[in-house]
Amino acid sequence: MATDNRQVTSEGHSEELLAQVAALPGLPGVYRYYDADETVLYVGKARNLKKRVSSYFQKNHGGTRIGHMIGKIARLETTVVRSEAEALLLENNLIKTLAPRYNILFRDDKSYPYLKIEAGTFPRVAYYRGAVDKKHSYFGPYPSAWAVKESIQLIQKVFRLRTCEDTVFANRTRPCLLYQIKRCTGPCVNLITPEDYRHDVESAEAFLRGETQQVLDTLQERMMAHSERLEFEQAAELRNRMSALSKVLHQQSVETVSDKDVDILAVRVQGGKACVNLAMVRGGRHLGDRPYFPSHVEDAAAVQDFDDQIDAAPAQPLEVQVLEAFIAQHYIGVPVPPSLITSHPVSRELVDALSQQTGVKIGAVHNPREQRRLWLEMAEKNAELQLARLLAEEGSQQARTRALVEALDLAPDNLDTFRVECFDISHTAGEATQASCVVFQNHKMQNKEYRRYNIDGITPGDDYAAMRQVLARRYARLAQAGRDTPDATPPVAVEAPALAQASPDAAVAGEAQPAPARKPRGSGGGAERLPDLVLVDGGRGQVSMAREVFAELGLDLSVIVGVEKGEGRKVGLEELVFADGREKVYLGRESAALMLVAQIRDEAHRFAITGMRARRARVRVGGSQLEEIPGVGAKKRARLLQRFGGVRGVASASIEDIATVEGISRELAEEIYRALH
The missing domain is CATH 3.30.420 (Nucleotidyltransferase; domain 5)
Structure with missing residues (x-):
C-alpha cells in the first residue's frame, strides 16, 4: 500500500496518509516509512499494524530523535503477513535491502571463505570463496582468509594433501619442494597409490568435521597393518602423523563437545x-x-x-x-x-x-x-x-572533547588547550584519606600533572570536608595569581591563606608544591592556569562544597560539574550536576561526552585508590620511616628491603646485621636502628 502526499495537514502530514493509518487492519505485518525524497526512513514489524503505526501520529514528539523521524514521514507502505515469525523475517530482509536511516544496520559483508577439497583421483585442497555445489566437499565457513590458509597448512602438515593447481599437477615430472619438506605425498609423480591417498583425504575430511578420535583410530589401524606386514617405514610415517595430529589438537584446544559447530x-x-x-x-x-x-x-x-x-x-x-x-x-x-x-x-x-x-x-x-x-x-x-x-x-579524542564542550555549553578559546581537572576522595573507613586530581588536556590524560593530596585535620570519613580542603589547597594560589593579573576582574574578598593551609603531611609524591604565580583561566600556559572545567566525583553535596570554595575564592562557578552516579550505580546512567544553578543533565549512555566524563572520573578514582592503598600500607608497617632517615636513599633503601624482606625485617635486624648491607656504614646502621626503634 502507498499514499501520495497531496493535501497537507497542519501537523505536516497529508490527509491521505492519516486516512490510510486510520484504515490499517489489526493484523501482524511490516510497515515502511518514506520521506519526500522516497528515501526509506524506517522498517518495523508489529503484532497489530493499526495500533503500532497510529501511535506514531497521535501526539507531538517535539525535538526528540523520534520526533525528527516522524516529521519527515511523507509516505507509508505496509505488508500483512500470517504470523509474527514471517513479519520478523520480512522485516530484516527489507532492512538489509533498503538500509533505512532509523534501523540498526550491519554492512552486507562479502561472502565467507571456505576450505574446499575437490573431487577426483587425487583431490586438491584449496581456498574458496563463492557459491558452493555438491560436486566438491566444502568446510566452513571460516571467519577470514587467514583462518582458511592456516587450516590448509595444517592439512598439509598432518595429512599431506596436494595444493597445486591441476595444470601444474598434470605436467610435473619430479616432486616439488613440498614433497621434500614432507608437506605432500607426491601424487603428481605417483609416489602414493590412489587408495592410500583416498585414505588421507577421508582422514582430513573427518578431522575437519571434528571427528578427531576417529581419525586417530584410523591412523593407528593403518599403522598396525603396515607393521604386521613388516612395512616399518610406512608404519613410522603414520606414527609421525599421529604425533603431529596429537600436538595440533593440544595446541588448538580441540574439544570433544557435543556440538561441533x-x-x-x-x-x-x-x-x-x-x-x-x-x-x-x-x-x-x-x-x-x-x-x-x-x-x-x-x-x-x-x-x-x-x-x-x-x-x-x-x-x-x-x-x-x-x-x-x-x-x-x-x-x-x-x-x-x-x-x-x-x-x-x-x-x-x-x-x-x-x-x-x-x-x-x-x-x-x-x-x-x-x-x-x-x-x-x-x-x-x-x-x-x-x-x-x-x-x-573513528571516535577520536578531538570529537569527544568537542562533544563534551557542546553538551555543557562551554566556550573555550581553543579546543586543543581545553583543560579538565577532576577530583576524587578515597579512604578506608576514614583511614589514610587521600584526594586525587587528574588532568585532561590536549585531548588526552596528562599523567605527569596528576596530584595527590593527603587529607588531615578532618573528621574521619567526612568526604565533604576532604573535598573542601583539596579544592582550597589546589586553587587558592591560582585564584590569587588571577587577582594579581592587571586585567583580572576584582575578586570577592576572601581569606585565601586560611583556606589553603596545608597539613604537615601534605608533601607526598606528585603533590603540588609552592609555585610561581599562575595565569588565570583562558590565558594559556598549561598547568599555570585555572582549568576550563572542574569535575568532582559526587552529587549535589560535593558540588555544594565546591561551590562554597569557589565562591570564597572569587572563581567562576560555571566550571564546576559533579558526576552523580545513576540508579543502581550503573555505568552509563550518571547525571551531571551544576554549581551555577542549572538543572542536572543526563546525557545518555551512548553519549560521547558522557563517555569522556566517565573516563576522566574513573582515572581520578583509580589514581586516588592506588595512592590511598600505598599510604595505608606505609602507616600500618612503617614503610615511610626508611624514607625519612637521612643518608638512606633509594638504592640503599632497596638493598635493605631486599636483604631483610621488608621494613619489619629491617626493624628486627641488629645493628651488626644492618651494617653488613652494601653501602651501609656502622654509623648509618646505628642511625637506622634508632629510627626504627
Missing part, C-alpha cells in the same frame, strides 16, 4: 558505537573471530524504545537490540550452525524464525558452561578490544 556472539556498546564479535567453532576447533560494527545505533535505539512503550513491554537493553538485529540480518543467505552462544539473551521468537527459515533446529544459549563458557569469554574480550580500537580510530 557453534557460533559465539558477543556484543559491546560504548560511546554511541557497538561491536558484535562473531567467533566460529567448526569441527570443535575455534577458527577465529570477526568483528561487525553496526550503524544508526542511537537513532534505532530511540525508535525501539518508543515501540516498547507503545506495546507496554519492558525496554530492551541496547546490547540486546544490536545482537538481535545482527542475528536476524547476518544469517540471511549464510549457513547457520545448530548452536548459537550469545552474550545476552535473545528472544525465542527470533530463534524459532531462524529455524523456520533455515530448516534446521537451532538452539541459543546465553549462559553456557565449561568449554562453551571459555569460548564466550574469549568472544566478549575480543568485542571489547575491537570496540576500543574503533573508538580510537
